[in-house]
Amino acid sequence: MTTTDPSARIIARGLRTSVAALAGLAVVYVLAIGFTPVEARQGVAQKIFYLHVPSAWCALLAFSLVGIGSALYLWLQDPRLDRFAAASAEVGVAFAAVMLTTGPIWAKPIWGTWWTWDARLTLTLFLFFLFVGYLALRASLHDPAERARFSAVVGILGMLLVPFIHLSVYLFRTLHPQPIVLKPSAPSLPPEMLRTLLVSTAVFTLLYIGLVTLRYGLAMAEEAREEAGDAA
Amino acid sequence: MPETLRLALAIAGKDIRAELRSRTALLSAIVFAALVLVVFNFARDPTALSAVDLAPSVLWVTFALAAMVALNRAFTIEREHGALDGLLLAPLPRSALFAGKLLANLAFVGTVEALTLPLFVLFFNVDLRAALPGIIGVTVLATVGFVSVGTIFSAMAVRTRFAELMLPVLLLPFMVPPLIGAVQVTARLLAGRPMSEMLGWLRLLALYDVVFVTLCTMVFPAVVDE
């Protein structure tokens, strides 16, 4: 099946990278649980931080790349950019979901409430909705060229919405300061905590790369399949 | 520039005249807004919160929902009559076409807002007299923001099967910054607060308008051209 060969290679590479990243995640778990000190005031639950922050970073990375890919697509009209943006959006949803579940699980013991409208959670919630809207639009458009163009428009507009959400949340919160019982991220992290955080961030980023590669290859294979089906 | 403006006004005028002739979309949007206000009245506990505390939120949620209904209808009518295709064949600069659509949608949504406001005053017993110029100003600022993005998204949503659902899903995140700003400014206007307390929000609204009107003008060709 020559038309699917390049996509099969990409899928295989994405799979390998993702599995490697998951192995790295296991290492992160060992590091976080066994070799990182417990935060005195927050207790063991603080260690959720080592999953929560990297997943937020990956969601934001995924989103930025959707935006950049969208802008480049409108400029260069290369369908590979559209395929990449769509892959990044789907993977972004997964990371946003991790962030939005670990966030409340962390917030409850630390801040006493499941949800807080703090800057990071609120922004990620918006990213989640923007991703979902982007993917919903794609799912309801069947002409590939139109789908690519329209998605790119949403991607670009979404990317520029982010600073406004930031600004709105900031202005809003300076009016309504939340009672902060404990500050979750200390201004200066002890070295072991910083090390674990950095390792975890690297692992999560590797996982992002693996998943996007896999998703991209899958899109290639599905498109080739559809073309072969049309030609038959 | 004047040429583009002239074209934009001509396009907007055509749309507005077409809507004035049939009036169905306008009337249904106004009725919708009135019903939303009624629902809000019964959805609150009158002993718990005073009308003035809730007023800005009620007003702006109503405006936001009505705008969405209005935007959807505007492009659906368009699609039914195939008018957009005719315009696209003409060698019109796309920026003029977008500006025309935007102005028509603003006139439409603005009319709905203008007719909803007296109803709001009536149902919620709010005294707007002192704050009225400010309210009009902030309404213009916020409406320009979400109607510009709404014009783009309704043009796209109309090509999907579930346009009525797709438009809110896409548009609501984009309505949040103008909405926050509008509610904050309206609340301060109603409370008679000094202008200095609103400047930050007004700047946010103005910046949003500048950025998104520009951006939407730039991406509009990608939405209407093959």
Place this chain on the structure above:
Amino acid sequence: MLPEPPANGGYMVAAYIVAPVILVGYLLSLWRRARKVLQGD
């Protein structure tokens, strides 16, 4: 001298389970789709 840190290990366990479930779950769904596309011919 220092107060005992709060006993909230249960939350940590919950989060450390939920996160990989989502990520591995997504990876598996991608893998299944890929297998279907590549071998379904």
